[in-house]
Amino acid sequence: MDQEREIIVGMKQRVMMVALFAVITSPVCAAKLSGPARILDGNTIEIEQSKLRLSGIEAPETDQICLDAHGRKWACGIAARDELIKHSNGRTWDCHTTGGDEYGRSGGSCFIEGEDVSAWMVRSGWALSSDPSTHTYVIYEVVASKAHAGLWSGAFIAPWDWRRGNKGTIIIGASSVPIDARELLLGSALLSDPPSSECLIKGAVDRNGERIYHLPGQLSYEQLDMTKKPGERWLCSEAEAEATGWRKAAR
Structure with missing residues (x-):
């Protein structure tokens, strides 16, 4: 009897989860935005007064510092934002949005003249794939690292680690990482x-x-x-x- 009750409860939970998934992925929760984008950082844009975060990637924070090929510090977060501004160049963005985050931004995939903006950011070395398990943009990381493009021109910290930098933070790069990289990128000053x-x-x-x-x-x-x-x-x-x-x- 207990086993039968567990099966019934399990079936009810599964039906509820399927129903919830259907609501989340329904057209009611999705939207399309189109128009010129105001770029706030390498991840965040604004179209039609709606704020949107590019899905599937992580660009450096605007205050993030990286090291160039000679071990010198540079404002890579500002550079990533500015490169996206230049690439956009006032052209029309077409975005498909779903859900939202804790800051009121929708998530979304965006295209400029049919080109996936997130793919361009990773391929150009200005962002990392934020979900390697899906392999959506990981191949573009390989392309960027081999070309020493953008962030991969020297050494840097993954954006998600930059936000909580500590002694366990890994410094990454396309080739060698300077011996003093940790102090330069995580030092108290x-x-x-x-x-x-x-x-x-x-x-x-x-x-x-x-x-x-x-x-x-x-x-x-x-x-x-x-x-x-x-x-x-x-x-x-x-x-x-x-x-x-x-x-x-x-x-």
């Missing part, structure tokens, strides 16, 4: 200066776990030491900050 003169907004996580950004001129801005707390970020615009889950400081 790294965040003391912005990666670019345009990225002057300070982002910090408060004691409640809320992501707060502080603008130059605000009282809190001068009080915030960017080398003291984990999770601190330099941000390049209020639009980028708000699209990635940051709230403006009250003062």
Whole structure:
């Protein structure tokens, strides 16, 4: 009797999961967007006032620093964003969106004149495949690494590791990794200066776990030491900050 009850319960759960999957993947939850894109970072765009995160890839954060072929630091996150802006060049994007993330962005696959933008980002070395298990874009990583393109021109940290950098973080690259790469990319002094003169907004996580950004001129801005707390970020615009889950400081 107990076994029969377990089978019935299991069948009900399976039916509920199938129904839920049908709702999630139904056209009601999906949308199509078309038009010129405003590029906020290498992962995030805005079309028709809708914010969208490119699916299947991870581009470097705008404050991310990489090392070039000579072991010198460069603002690879800014470069990735700017290369996507140049590639877009005001052309029309066609995006198919589904679901959303904790920051209110839809996920989506986007195309410019039929070309998969995510594939272009990985193939050009400006992003990594975010889900190697699907093998969707992994082959393009191989192409980019062999060509020493973009991030692969030197050494860098995978974007998901950059956000939580610690002693266990792996430094990767197409060829050799400089012996001092870890100190250069994870050293305590790294965040003391912005990666670019345009990225002057300070982002910090408060004691409640809320992501707060502080603008130059605000009282809190001068009080915030960017080398003291984990999770601190330099941000390049209020639009980028708000699209990635940051709230403006009250003062």
